[in-house]
Amino acid sequence: xxxxxxxxxxxxxxxxxxxxxxxxxxxxxxxxxxxxxxxxxxxxxxxxxxxxxxxxxxxxxxxxxxxxxxxxxxxxxxxxxxxxxxxxxxxxxxxxxxxxxxxxxxxxxxx
Amino acid sequence: xxxxxxxxxxxxxxxxxxxxxxxxxxxxxxxxxxxxxxxxxxxxxxxxxxxxxxxxxxxxxxxxxxxxxxxxxxxxxxxxxxxxxxxxxxxxxxxxxxxxxxxxxxxxxxxxxxx
Numbered sequence: 001x002x003x004x005x006x007x008x009x010x011x012x013x014x015x016x017x018x019x020x021x022x023x024x025x026x027x028x029x030x031x032x033x034x035x036x037x038x039x040x041x042x043x044x045x046x047x048x049x050x051x052x053x054x055x056x057x058x059x060x061x062x063x064x065x066x067x068x069x070x071x072x073x074x075x076x077x078x079x080x081x082x083x084x085x086x087x088x089x090x091x092x093x094x095x096x097x098x099x100x101x102x103x104x105x106x107x108x109x110x111x
Numbered sequence: 112x113x114x115x116x117x118x119x120x121x122x123x124x125x126x127x128x129x130x131x132x133x134x135x136x137x138x139x140x141x142x143x144x145x146x147x148x149x150x151x152x153x154x155x156x157x158x159x160x161x162x163x164x165x166x167x168x169x170x171x172x173x174x175x176x177x178x179x180x181x182x183x184x185x186x187x188x189x190x191x192x193x194x195x196x197x198x199x200x201x202x203x204x205x206x207x208x209x210x211x212x213x214x215x216x217x218x219x220x221x222x223x224x225x226x
């Protein structure tokens with residue numbers, strides 16, 4: 001069962017523009033969500049998180065939005081930079097239990 | 112910045128052989144995890160470990176898999192008799208505490224290829 005879904009396997013964006021990566025989940029009990037970034041031959045690295053009591057969390061160029069009624073979260077990167085090119089995974093957990101990951105979205109930022 | 116280290120980075124083995132994947136979690140972390148990612152698929156949870164015992168495991172983590180913390184620093188994943196479908200990137204992760212707002216720190220992975 002796919003509890004966390006990233007329906008766009010890839011995304012290309014021009015440098016300086018906004019990148020929007022989307023994630024949907026099915027379990028309404030999820031209360032903590034994270035985005036990880038992964039470069040080739042490296043492990044996922046934590047990027048930004050949000051708990052279910054919030055609908056927005058911002059950290060520099062990265063903002064995560066959570067829409068609990070739609071069971072949807074998104075990651076906005078503004079402005080996008082070539083170094084942002086990577087695979088982005090969203091992950092969700094319930095009450096500190098295991099994290100469920102999406103299949104990832106490969107972002108390419110074109111200079 | 113402290114990091115999770117995994118060895119080896121690549122492991123090639125014959126089907127039916129035993130493999131041990133090694134991980135050194137961040138030193139003050141108490142919770143340890145193994146995940147894997149089959150090429151082109153999602154990152155999948157295998158097992159979590161705390162206080163020298165498994166706290167949660169997935170359906171993937173059957174009797175062929177075991178984990179161990181043999182000393183104060185290493186955390187290992189053993190696959191007793193590897194199958195072709197075990198070929199994947201295996202990630203070790205650790206966390207400081209078991210809490211709702213905890214994030215995990217991942218190692219760079221071991222690419223296991225079963226021939």
